[in-house]
Amino acid sequence: MLVCLLGLLAAQGVSAVEGAALEPAPAAAAPAAAAAPVDARDALAKKEGDVDQAKLLKETLTAADKQYSMLKQGKFALTYDLTYTYIGQQKINAKFTDSTLTLFNIQNTNSHTITNTVSLDYGLRDNLTGTVTLPVVSKYSDSSTFRGMTNAFGDMSVGARWQPFELKRNAPSITTSGTLRLPTGRSPFEVNDGSSVATGSGYTSFTLGVNMSKVIDPVAIFGSLSGTASLPAKNLSQQQDGLILSSVHPGKSFSFGAGFAYALSYDISTTLSFQETISGRTLLKFQDGTSSNTSMQTSSVLNFGLGVRVSPVTTVNFSIGVGLTPDTPDFTMGMNMPLNF
Template sequence: MTTMKFLIARPLALALATLFAIPAWAQLNTTPPATAPGAAPASTDAARDALAKKEGEGDQSALLQQTLTAVDKQYSLIRRKQIAVTYDLTYSYVGEERIVTDLANGSTTLFNIENTSSHSVTNTFSVDYGLLDNLTGNVTMPLISRYSDNNLSNGASNSLGDLSLGARWQPFEAKRDRPGLTMTSNVRLPTGRSPFKIIAGSGEATGSGVAAVTGGVSVNRIVDPVALFGSLNFTLSAPAKNLWQVNGTRILTRVQPGKTLGFGMGFAYALSYGISTTLSFQQAISAGSKLRFADGLEAKTHMQTSSILNMGLGYRISPKTTINLSVGIGLTPDSPNMTVGMNMPLNF
């Protein structure tokens, strides 16, 4: 799997390097065109008018702010009583090979390699409302389609995911010459199909199965034509109680998910008044979950680390509408192998 990730990441990295190299190459090869015989030489004013931005193109800083919103909504707010509706489409793939062994009397009686793959398509609708000029509320509703295939069985599920309610608050007025600071909070509701209540072969989970609260802080600084950003957050999850899920030869009755620390950083670069690129890194470290079974046995899972490198392209199709495309590559065994996403506003 590591080799496959390298084969995917290398062409994408080369393409990204080429993309950033194009403007520099163009600057080094800007030979003025020859003047046609009999034509008047181009004036300085004419050249200035040709290079000036056209009406409706907007500022690069505005494009960068929209790009930050697409990367993660925690980087921007909207004005009081305004409403913003956003649609996100995301595809993710997870594939792994597991060695299955059965030990009896100290010797191996079974040895085989189990191939497992999972495909997920998530349609997410988000509604932002400006409670105050520096306070924005948010409601997110995901619709998830998930298909999983392994050596023993396969199944598909299509249902609502976990709803979330959030708020973003800027304690200080945003100014161009200093970083913007935003405090974030989010409550996740277990409205999706719980992984702790699924019977083997009856479909796939579309939710986490537990409620969770997340608090964090994000910082961004726009230095036209570049925007730098970073974030830090912490998540606490409620336990899943009163379970009765058959897990091998035991029955699972309670799960206490571990705490999660997440952080991210990156930058956005405006290539023009209509096109921007992004490069970001996100990582989440989750402590082990505590499991309790009906026979009194208690166990704890290992700590998990998920890291993803994201590359994106934003294209402004109108002064109010920017479409953002992104590709993510998993960097650890606990991460999705690949993600592909699209973000666009619905309030044109």
């Protein structure tokens, strides 16, 4: 069975993989990356008009994060992502004055978000790729304070990923990455309550990560680690429960993930991955000199992916994410495809 995996990723990343392993497939084994029900050797034979199998599997198995496939120097790649996210939550607001309950209400909030993202990759060197990402967000919110649709740009990001070591057949592939996210979206700290909803984070952040993958025929396993630090958002003047918010100091966050990819046939592959992010406390400062801290948050997502080859040069990827903690969206759905001109 031949497996040639050039790229694959876990929610926040999987490094590129190259190499081939050729061994006889057991009679009862399920078909792998490029096996056919009748004759695996015939199915693996490269036909006229077919893309290289390494490139095919790279596109198919990068449903969550296509950015970890290295481009040749001077080459461009344009990718389109469509993501739908649903958040449903119930908040209880209570306020005590002189040990007397003066405010108590329950707020039900439902949020539907559609994000269209275009990413441009450019090969700076064979092992160094630059990326620019621009999202456009359409968000519908239904709560006691606001009901309506907001359309605006999200947070733009620029970054690079670097493959420090040459790929070797029996060694894991390692890719490092750095991403700068800019607060180009509508800030949640500048939106007036009841007028609209935010489409961005409101502050600048920088993420460093490392991604590893290893082919264990016929499965590719991967894992990722990353850390994020953010700059404070200052010079604010937002009303918050009778106080005026002056600055926000986000806490640091740490993420890790793992998963595997398996090709069911020459045209279809599947992925399963888990991603968790732990975010530190955020400090809120007000104009009267008081301050408060939010609680730590833990976000966990279980992702299921399916890649379908629709032409010799195009693979469309679909994914579903299920939230596992209260700090995570209830579920997400996504589609990813290369834009070829």
